[in-house]
Amino acid sequence: MNLLFAILFYAATLVLVGGVAYRIYDYARTPAPLSIPTTPAPTTGSGVALRLFREVVFFESLFKSNLWIWALGWLFHVGLALVLLRHLRYFTEPVNFVIAFIQPFGMYAGFAMAAGLAGLWARRFLVERIRYISTPSDHLMLALLLGIAATGLLMKFVMHTDIVAVKMFFLGLMSFEVNPLPAHPGLYLHLLMVALLMIIFPVSKLLHAPGVFFSPTRNQVDNPRETRRLAPWAAALERKA
Amino acid sequence: MADTPVAAAPAPAAAAKPAEKAKIEAPAYREMPGIPALQPGSMALSRPYVANEKIQEALGFHAKLDDDWQVTHDLAIARMGELLGKSRALKVFMDSCVHCGACTDKCHYFLGTADPKNMPVARQELMRSVYRRYFTLPGKLFPGLVGAKDLTREVLDDWYTYFWQCSQCRRCSLYCPYGIDTAEVTMAAHSILDSAGYGQKYSNEIIGKVHRIGNNLGLPGPALINTLEGVEEDVKEDTGVDVRYPLDVHGAEVLLVTPSADFFAEPHIESLIGYGKVFHAAGISWTLSSKASEAGNFGMFIGNYEQLRKIALRVREAALELGVKRIVVGECGHAWRVAYAFWNTLTGIGAGANDPFAIQLQKQLDPNYRQPSHICELTWDLIQQGRLKFDKSANDHRIITFHDSCNVARASRMGDMPGGQFDIPRNIIRAVANHYVEMAPDTIREKTFCCGGGGGVLTDELIDLRLKGALPRMEAIKEVADRDKVNFVAMICAICKAQFTKILPYYGYKMGMAGGVHQLVSTAIVLGQEQ
Numbered sequence: 165m166n167l168l169f170a171i172l173f174y175a176a177t178l179v180l181v182g183g184v185a186y187r188i189y190d191y192a193r194t195p196a197p198l199s200i201p202t203t204p205a206p207t208t209g210s211g212v213a214l215r216l217f218r219e220v221v222f223f224e225s226l227f228k229s230n231l232w233i234w235a236l237g238w239l240f241h242v243g244l245a246l247v248l249l250r251h252l253r254y255f256t257e258p259v260n261f262v263i264a265f266i267q268p269f270g271m272y273a274g275f276a277m278a279a280g281l282a283g284l285w286a287r288r289f290l291v292e293r294i295r296y297i298s299t300p301s302d303h304l305m306l307a308l309l310l311g312i313a314a315t316g317l318l319m320k321f322v323m324h325t326d327i328v329a330v331k332m333f334f335l336g337l338m339s340f341e342v343n344p345l346p347a348h349p350g351l352y353l354h355l356l357m358v359a360l361l362m363i364i365f366p367v368s369k370l371l372h373a374p375g376v377f378f379s380p381t382r383n384q385v386d387n388p389r390e391t392r393r394l395a396p397w398a399a400a401l402e403r404k405a
Numbered sequence: 406m407a408d409t410p411v412a413a414a415p416a417p418a419a420a421a422k423p424a425e426k427a428k429i430e431a432p433a434y435r436e437m438p439g440i441p442a443l444q445p446g447s448m449a450l451s452r453p454y455v456a457n458e459k460i461q462e463a464l465g466f467h468a469k470l471d472d473d474w475q476v477t478h479d480l481a482i483a484r485m486g487e488l489l490g491k492s493r494a495l496k497v498f499m500d501s502c503v504h505c506g507a508c509t510d511k512c513h514y515f516l517g518t519a520d521p522k523n524m525p526v527a528r529q530e531l532m533r534s535v536y537r538r539y540f541t542l543p544g545k546l547f548p549g550l551v552g553a554k555d556l557t558r559e560v561l562d563d564w565y566t567y568f569w570q571c572s573q574c575r576r577c578s579l580y581c582p583y584g585i586d587t588a589e590v591t592m593a594a595h596s597i598l599d600s601a602g603y604g605q606k607y608s609n610e611i612i613g614k615v616h617r618i619g620n621n622l623g624l625p626g627p628a629l630i631n632t633l634e635g636v637e638e639d640v641k642e643d644t645g646v647d648v649r650y651p652l653d654v655h656g657a658e659v660l661l662v663t664p665s666a667d668f669f670a671e672p673h674i675e676s677l678i679g680y681g682k683v684f685h686a687a688g689i690s691w692t693l694s695s696k697a698s699e700a701g702n703f704g705m706f707i708g709n710y711e712q713l714r715k716i717a718l719r720v721r722e723a724a725l726e727l728g729v730k731r732i733v734v735g736e737c738g739h740a741w742r743v744a745y746a747f748w749n750t751l752t753g754i755g756a757g758a759n760d761p762f763a764i765q766l767q768k769q770l771d772p773n774y775r776q777p778s779h780i781c782e783l784t785w786d787l788i789q790q791g792r793l794k795f796d797k798s799a800n801d802h803r804i805i806t807f808h809d810s811c812n813v814a815r816a817s818r819m820g821d822m823p824g825g826q827f828d829i830p831r832n833i834i835r836a837v838a839n840h841y842v843e844m845a846p847d848t849i850r851e852k853t854f855c856c857g858g859g860g861g862v863l864t865d866e867l868i869d870l871r872l873k874g875a876l877p878r879m880e881a882i883k884e885v886a887d888r889d890k891v892n893f894v895a896m897i898c899a900i901c902k903a904q905f906t907k908i909l910p911y912y913g914y915k916m917g918m919a920g921g922v923h924q925l926v927s928t929a930i931v932l933g934q935e936q
Contacts, residue, residue, distance in 0.1 A: 187500070194493040197710060199746045202578045202586065202815055204823035204851060219582065229507040229580035237505065237582075268771055287506065292443055294506040296521045297530065301543075301550035302504050367542050368551075370870045374582055377500030380494045381575075381584035386818055392757030397491055398710065398750070402760065 167335070169355060170342045176362035184364025184374060191378040205386035212385050219382060231331035234288070240280025240309075246273035247316070252330045270322060278313040281306055305368070308357055309352065315354035325351045415548075419812065431872050432517060434880055440510040441519035448520040451870045452566050455864065456604035463613045464712065467602035477601045478556050484600035485532075485593070489540065491710075494589045499536045501583045502526060508577040508587075513854045514570050516872035520568045525577035525587040531564055532590055565603055566619040570595040570870055572860035573706065574811035579851055592708025593742075599707055607864035613717055620665035620699035626652075629695055632668045640678055643855075646932045649687045650677070650693070657692035659684065659758070660724050661780070662700045662744070663735025664899035673902055676736050677925030682930045683784050689794045690907055697723035699900065700740035705747075706861035714751040717743065721752040721766060727907035730771040733778045736921050738810035738898030739859065745817040757922045780834045781897060782819050784926060785829045788836050794931040800838035803893040805925065806885050807831055808905075809853035810879065810898035822848070830897055830922050837929040842889040848881040854898075858904025870909075875908050888915070895922050 196285070206212045218224040223241075226234045250270025263298045285306045288298045306309075319325050325348040336343035364370070377383065385391070435441075458468040471477045488497050508525040510516065522528060530552070537544030537553035544553030554560055561593040572593040578586035598604060614623040624632070633650040640648045651657065661684075667677040684691045696718045704713030724732055730755060734744045753763025754770075754777055771774050787793050807830060819825040827850045834841055848854050857874030857891025885891040896902060896919065905919035 191493060191497055194490060194496050196493040197491065198750055200494060200589065200816070202575060202584055203818055203826065205818075206820075207823060208823075219584075223582055225580055225584065226505070227894040229511070229582070230582060233505050233507050242414040249646070284505075291506065293440070293509040293521070293524060294504075296443060297504050297506060297509065297524065297526050299504070300549070328427075364543075369501070369503045372501040372503050373521065375497045377586040378497045378581045379501070380497070381578050381586050386823065388749050389755045389777070390757075392749045392753070392755060394750055394758075395491070401711070401714075402607055 165347070165352075166342050166345050169333075169345055169352075170337055172359045173337060173355075174357040180252070180362040180365050184371075187268065187366055188374050188378075191374065195397065196380045196384070196393070196399050197388075197395035199384060199388035199393050200380050200383040201384040201386050205384070207386050209385055212383060216377065216383060218329070220376060233284075236283035236287070237281045238280075239276050240284060241282055243273040243275075243277030246270045247277055247313075254321055254334050257331075257335060274313055274317045278310060278317065281313060283308045285310065301368070303378065305370075307362055312357045312361065313352060314348050319348070319350050321388070323350050362368055415584075429868055429872070429911075431879070431908065431913075432876050434883060435876075439659075440717050441516065443508055444519040445521055446778060448514075448518045448523065448870065448873075449566060451570060451867060452604040453864055453867055455565075456606040456609040460606060460609045460613055461604050463616070463744055464599075464609055465602075466599045466604055466609070469602045470778045471602065474558055475712075476763070477558075477603075481556060481561065481597050481601040482535075484597045485536070486540070488593050488596060488708075492589070492593070495593050496585065498529070498585045499533055499540075500530060502533065502585055503588050505509040505582065507580050507582060507583075510538075510578050510603060512571075512579050512587075513574070513576070513857060513876045514572070514870065517655060517857070517876035518570075518870070522563070523570055523579075528567055529585065529587055529590045531560070531567060532594055533792050535560065539823075541548070547574075561598070561601065561603065563603075564594050564745070565647070565829045568598070569605055569862060569867070572811070572855045572857065572862055572874065572875075574656075574855035574859055575592065575815040576811065576852070576855065579815060586669055589727060592705065595706065595861075598701075599709065600888075603765070605646055605861060608706050608861040612703050612707070612712055615699055615719075619696060619719070621701050621703070622665040622669070622699075623669060624665055624698065626695040629668060629693075629698060633693070636674065636681070637676060637743045638682070644932055646685070648678075648932070650681050651691065652693050652753070653695055654690070655694035657690045658729065659689055659691035659733050659783075660697070660720075660727055661691055661693055661733050661735060661776075662697050662720055663693070663780075664701045664737040664740055665699045666696070666899040666903060667735055669743050670899075670903060670906075671925055672835040672906065672917065673736075673899055675924035675927060676921030677780055677923075679921065679927030679930070680735060680780055682927055682932060683780075683793065683923070685728040686794070686930055687787045692727060692729070694723035694727060696726070700737045700744065702740060702743040703861060705739055705743055706762070711817040713743065713747065717748055720744075720748070721754060721762060723931045724754070725762065725766060725769070728769065730769070731774050731778065732770070732776055733780055733783055734880055735780050736897040736899065736902075736923060738812035738900060741779055742812040742816040745779070746936060748777060749819065760812050769774075779819050779829075779859075781833055781922060782825075783835055784923070788833065792793070795837045795842075795926075795929040796931055797929055799892045799929045800925055801840070803820060803838060803925070804842060804889060805834055805893045805895050806841070806889075806891045807834060807836055807922075808847070808856070808882075808894050808896045808901060809851075810896055810901050811855045811859060812851045812855060813897060814851050828852075830895070834895055837925050842885050842891055843936035844881040844885050848877065854881065856901040856904040859898075859900050863903055872908055872911055875904070875912075879908075879912050882914075892918060893925075894919050895925060896920070897922050
């Protein structure tokens with residue numbers, strides 16, 4: 165079992181990092197032939213950086229769009245971010261003081277994350293329009309994330325596992341050693357689902373994470389009269405003409 | 406919250422049976438404007454006429470749907486793959502949507518028709534489901550799970566139906582957390598449909614006319630001369646002043662490129678009269694061009710870069726031939742988007758291009774002015790310099806509101822500051838008229854609702870769609886008409902003007918309620934001494 169999980173996590177990491185790196189490369193190499201920022205848009209590069217920052221950190225457009233989705237989505241994402249940061253303690257020794265400091269917050273962030281997910285899932289059943297656009301994979305994705313949150317919370321508050329051993333397992337993986345993982349069904353389930361999430365990340369809608377940085381309507385500077393944009397294929401077209 | 410569907414959706418009566426020559430009427434105003442309950446399929450029969458082989462071939466598109474479906478299928482998928490490689494926007498937008506639903510209540514066509522396929526995410530999904538099937542691993546392996554679909558005739562028919570129910574207004578992109586712009590998806594869909602021989606008659610026929618005759622309306626040079634002479638006579642009669650409306654004058658300072666509707670349609674021509682009076686009063690020499698007698702560029706609507714460029718190049722050629730120092734664009738929404746955001750890329754009007762013609766143009770054009778400029782930028786600059794005089798009381802019979810046209814609002818700018826596209830036209834109106842009122846805050850500036858006729862749907866067979874799509878805008882107009890007695894909706898878009906002129910009577914208003922900003926300028930401007 166230890167070896168199986170070791171192999172699984174090596175594979176999942178490889179798929180996640182390789183897959184997302186390839187996607188980013190693919191987005192970066194695909195030209196944006198025309199100036200299409202959604203206006204009013206910033207007229208400087210630093211303005212665009214600020215716009216993206218507000219989008220990524222505060223979900224600005226979503227806030228203007230729908231307060232329910234914004235509140236639930238933000239709760240989930242911030243919860244997830246804190247939980248992820250909190251989990252860094254399983255991968256570092258000594259633990260950075262910032263990570264140590266956020267441990268108590270990260271603990272409750274798990275509930276925020278689960279609550280946000282539950283709310284978002286409820287919308288897929290309760291709101292007719294969202295029900296209409298939901299695919300099976302939308303439901304499964306929420307089930308997966310909620311499953312991860314639930315098993316995590318379960319281990320924290322109900323059926324503890326030997327987290328020292330868990331830490332030894334992951335520290336071991338990082339130096340290519342396989343240490344024993346506690347035989348704990350909740351832990352197995354938790355890790356299995358996390359690995360699955362990592363594997364589907366580069367081929368699913370989770371690509372919205374890198375995608376938001378590459379969205380031309382958000383990341384372009386509004387200066388088309390001053391600066392010419394020309395895609396390589398468009399330049400070739402001009403030479404041909 | 407705004408999530409509960411409101412029962413009072415507009416009646417789908419007209420959509421249900423267009424074949425029976427149903428009486429066409431505007432949808433009822435909703436008692437509580439909100440989000441309608443879904444009415445699947447309510448617009449399934451709303452389709453524009455398909456372009457014939459002659460129209461298609463003139464633009465170099467596949468002539469018609471092939472009898473062998475496999476041929477059509479392969480053409481469409483090949484074009485889709487090509488576009489995915491050429492456009493980062495399309496690729497990122499195909500991947501990034503999480504089906505959050507933020508856009509579902511933002512489209513005027515959805516609000517007006519309640520057809521769920523008019524929700525932006527559902528419209529995109531028509532393409533995304535095919536994208537997944539042919540271009541992603543999960544879609545190839547587990548199509549049912551991820552909502553992937555084979556491209557069948559039924560799917561392509563759905564594309565034709567619903568991608569021609571999008572006016573590319575970008576309101577959804579404003580509200581999307583990832584900035585996914587349905588307009589980009591719609592343009593790509595139109596281009597794929599063209600490649601597969603499934604073109605739209607209205608747009609493709611118009612593009613053919615631009616190439617053959619020089620403008621969307623097919624007005625040949627002599628007709629233009631005639632019209633302009635008529636305008637000069639009318640203005641002389643009205644004002645006693647010899648205001649000139651010149652065509653093809655070499656060495657003029659300004660080349661004005663304006664939508665061809667300005668030459669003969671009401672109320673468009675009133676704005677053309679206004680432009681001429683502004684140039685006259687400021688003492689700026691100007692000219693129109695018979696070669697570039699059209700600012701509109703339907704190449705954008707069909708998502709075709711080559712057509713977009715070919716149409717735009719006429720402006721560069723005209724500017725070089727006439728030796729003008731400035732290029733100014735008249736009141737037209739999508740034309741201003743193309744001019745402001747695309748011309749530099751397409752033709753080198755602007756700064757930074759390095760082909761011989763662009764370099765010649767850069768030497769020729771005056772760097773002290775924005776190139777190109779919007780007519781509102783020009784007029785507002787002149788007002789600020791005190792070079793125009795107005796008798797504001799001449800507009801006192803009008804209580805005015807301003808309708809922001811989508812392509813100006815969400816896809817371009819005026820002036821140097823973000824949001825200038827909202828402030829400058831309003832500043833002009835306030836400078837020339839005494840009574841100005843804003844519509845509801847959620848329906849103006851970047852949140853503006855489309856008139857319902859943009860993006861290549863301004864054709865008679867889509868009147869039902871146009872009427873229903875106008876509903877959110879009309880509700881906002883009704884509010885200020887009832888409360889503030891607004892009797893004039895000012896706008897700076899030829900398509901908006903044509904659309905409102907057509908639909909206002911269905912909603913119980915006079916068609917003359919819609920008009921241009923420069924129509925107001927024209928009414929109030931003081932031209933100096935009568936001759």
